Amino acid sequence: xxxxxxxxxxxxxxxxxxxxxxxxxxxxxxxxxxxxxxxxxxxxxxxxxxxxxxxxxxxxxxxxxxxxxxxxxxxxxxxxxxxxxxxxxxxxxxxxxxxxxxxxxxxxxxxxxxxxxxxxxxxxxxxxxxxxxxxxxxxxxxxxxxxxxxxxxxxxxxxxxxxxxxxxxxxxxxxxxxxxxxxxxxxxxxxxxxxxxxxxxxxxxxxxxxxxxxxxxxxxxxxxxxxxxxx
Amino acid sequence: xxxxxxxxxxxxxxxxxxxxxxxxxxxxxxxxxxxxxxxxxxxxxxxxxxxxxxxxxxxxxxxxxxxxxxxxxxxxxxxxxxxxxxxxxxxxxxxxxxxxxxxxxxxxxxxxxxxxxxxxxxxxxxxxxxxxxxxxxxxxxxxxxxxxxxxxxxxxxxxxxxxxxxxxxxxxxxxxxxxxxxxxxxxxxxxxxxxxxxxxxxxxxxxxxxxxxxxxxxxxxxxxxxxxxxxxxxxxxxxxxxxxxxxxxxxxxxxxxxxxxxxxxxxxxxxxxxxxxxxxxxxxxxxxxxxxxxxxxxxxxxxxxxxxxxxxxxxxxxxxxxxxxxxxxxxxxxxxxxxxxxxxxxxxxxxxxxxxxxxxxxxxxxxxxxxxxxxxxxxxxxxxxxxxxxxxx
Numbered sequence: 001x002x003x004x005x006x007x008x009x010x011x012x013x014x015x016x017x018x019x020x021x022x023x024x025x026x027x028x029x030x031x032x033x034x035x036x037x038x039x040x041x042x043x044x045x046x047x048x049x050x051x052x053x054x055x056x057x058x059x060x061x062x063x064x065x066x067x068x069x070x071x072x073x074x075x076x077x078x079x080x081x082x083x084x085x086x087x088x089x090x091x092x093x094x095x096x097x098x099x100x101x102x103x104x105x106x107x108x109x110x111x112x113x114x115x116x117x118x119x120x121x122x123x124x125x126x127x128x129x130x131x132x133x134x135x136x137x138x139x140x141x142x143x144x145x146x147x148x149x150x151x152x153x154x155x156x157x158x159x160x161x162x163x164x165x166x167x168x169x170x171x172x173x174x175x176x177x178x179x180x181x182x183x184x185x186x187x188x189x190x191x192x193x194x195x196x197x198x199x200x201x202x203x204x205x206x207x208x209x210x211x212x213x214x215x216x217x218x219x220x221x222x223x224x225x226x227x228x229x230x231x
Numbered sequence: 232x233x234x235x236x237x238x239x240x241x242x243x244x245x246x247x248x249x250x251x252x253x254x255x256x257x258x259x260x261x262x263x264x265x266x267x268x269x270x271x272x273x274x275x276x277x278x279x280x281x282x283x284x285x286x287x288x289x290x291x292x293x294x295x296x297x298x299x300x301x302x303x304x305x306x307x308x309x310x311x312x313x314x315x316x317x318x319x320x321x322x323x324x325x326x327x328x329x330x331x332x333x334x335x336x337x338x339x340x341x342x343x344x345x346x347x348x349x350x351x352x353x354x355x356x357x358x359x360x361x362x363x364x365x366x367x368x369x370x371x372x373x374x375x376x377x378x379x380x381x382x383x384x385x386x387x388x389x390x391x392x393x394x395x396x397x398x399x400x401x402x403x404x405x406x407x408x409x410x411x412x413x414x415x416x417x418x419x420x421x422x423x424x425x426x427x428x429x430x431x432x433x434x435x436x437x438x439x440x441x442x443x444x445x446x447x448x449x450x451x452x453x454x455x456x457x458x459x460x461x462x463x464x465x466x467x468x469x470x471x472x473x474x475x476x477x478x479x480x481x482x483x484x485x486x487x488x489x490x491x492x493x494x495x496x497x498x499x500x501x502x503x504x505x506x507x508x509x510x511x512x513x514x515x516x517x518x519x520x521x522x523x524x525x526x527x528x529x530x531x532x533x534x535x536x537x538x539x540x541x542x543x544x545x546x547x548x549x550x551x552x553x554x555x556x557x558x559x560x561x562x563x564x565x566x567x568x569x570x571x572x573x574x575x576x577x578x579x580x581x582x583x584x585x586x587x588x589x590x591x592x593x594x595x596x597x598x599x600x601x602x603x604x605x606x607x608x609x610x611x612x613x614x615x616x617x618x619x620x621x622x623x624x
Contacts, residue, residue, distance in 0.1 A: 026428050
């Protein structure tokens with residue numbers, strides 16, 4: 001091997017052409033505006049910081065989702081997954097949630113994870129829908145392979161869309177067999193599940209340029225929701 | 232009958248509890264007992280309101296368990312199960328024990344731990360209060376009944392989805408001022424109704440009711456200490472007297488009612504409570520109504536006599552029922568946002584009203600509240616308990 005750069009080239013997966021996800025703005029139930037935009041590789045560390053305290057939160061499988069997402073984000077940053085992308089939801093710059101996935105090939109996409117920090121406003125539902133929108137409307141793929149690790153995810157994706165079983169195709173995350181969102185299902189679900197508007201105003205986009213994290217305690221508190229123990 | 236007063240009140244934060252059922256119950260009870268500051272005065276009766284511990288938490292005879300945990304021996308103890316009206320029913324049993332002379336001090340605790348099971352199971356559990364052959368067997372759930380009720384009510388009285396959303400917006404805003412509320416999240420008309428995204432933000436549950444028209448599934452406990460008015464005065468507490476209690480029933484199956492939009496049991500229970508209290512609806516300064524679904528707050532506000540039939544939504548729109556309005560309804564956030572642990576709800580309503588009458592409700596305090604009213608709605612209106620509390624002095 002001639003040098004490190006040549007070796008690195010061999011370690012990096014070959015990438016397909018991948019048009020960027022155009023940002024959009026979603027009005028939440030609270031009236032707040034959530035900007036959904038694509039994450040740059042350089043921004044990965046701040047997401048890792050947000051995820052870190054959730055690695056030990058068992059509720060609703062945040063631990064396993066966070067741990068896997070942590071690895072997927074590192075892989076994205078260091079070019080170890082083919083055509084991976086990350087979308088973030090930001091309210092006044094404050095991180096509300098994130099989703100990621102990748103292109104298996106030109107026709108097939110694969111959903112990885114959805115992680116919501118600001119709960120109770122269907123942020124996860126909006127972000128997952130944005131992910132499907134990316135695969136279908138902007139990457140022009142025919143189907144997206146999906147698995148769920150939590151009962152909430154199963155209700156939101158498998159039942160709510162509804163997805164179809166595609167058990168014969170393995171998913172990279174292992175575990176349960178694959179389910180699939182195809183074009184037909186997507187178009188049927190789109191009016192009730194995919195929302196938001198474009199273009200995003202300069203003011204909102206500017207506010208979403210820099211990701212701000214809630215305090216670590218607030219991240220965990222928001223994820224855990226109301227508890228009987230604090231009063 | 233001897234006059235009875237509420238001398239202590241306490242509750243846990245509603246939401247999702249990390250504590251087991253019995254600890255939830257203990258914490259709320261201790262909060263109420265601490266508040267009552269009984270000194271040497273003994274508790275001689277314990278009544279626990281609960282709907283589903285046997286099914287959801289594999290726990291029975293919880294009143295006896297509470298006596299044991301709080302070392303209240305040899306107080307008499309019993310559990311009351313009366314569906315979502317269990318709380319006010321238990322309060323009534325405690326009241327009767329003191330008023331009749333069987334007891335001098337009674338602890339009334341309501342508790343429910345619903346999030347121990349998944350959403351499907353908890354929906355089925357609540358639906359088990361419906362008529363087994365006429366409703367349940369056909370898959371009717373409480374949101375389903377409320378949806379049908381709402382559709383008819385809207386058609387007949389001109390209530391719109393905007394009015395329903397106003398209830399949610401008001402009660403979510405109130406809950407923001409209540410540290411014990413399950414949901415601390417403001418919602419806006421744009422976000423839940425008028426923005427294109429509202430389709431996703433506020434999906435249909437049982438048309439015309441959407442997600443933000445329905446109460447959350449909550450864990451929680453609430454407790455009050457009742458005593459003779461004589462003891463209350465000796466202890467030097469601000470006396471909150473139980474001025475009236477009324478209860479009424481209606482047909483089990485909703486379709487058997489001559490007019491399904493008439494909540495007859497609500498009307499009769501309220502009339503009985505007002506009659507006993509020698510007060511009228513117009514004397515009430517603050518109310519907690521059973522808004523398990525937004526439409527119920529509007530409908531109940533009419534049936535109990537606050538507004539004429541078909542005019543509750545107009546009063547709502549005019550801000551009459553908001554904090555700062557002429558008759559604030561659900562300053563706690565109501566079931567809609569404070570939460571609805573079914574067995575605890577009726578007691579929690581009375582905890583809130585006790586705090587309101589004592590001037591201890593913080594940011595959500597209704598100014599100079601003297602008379603308060605609660606409606607605890609069991610089944611789909613087939614067993615309702617109404618309570619009137621009055622501040623003495």
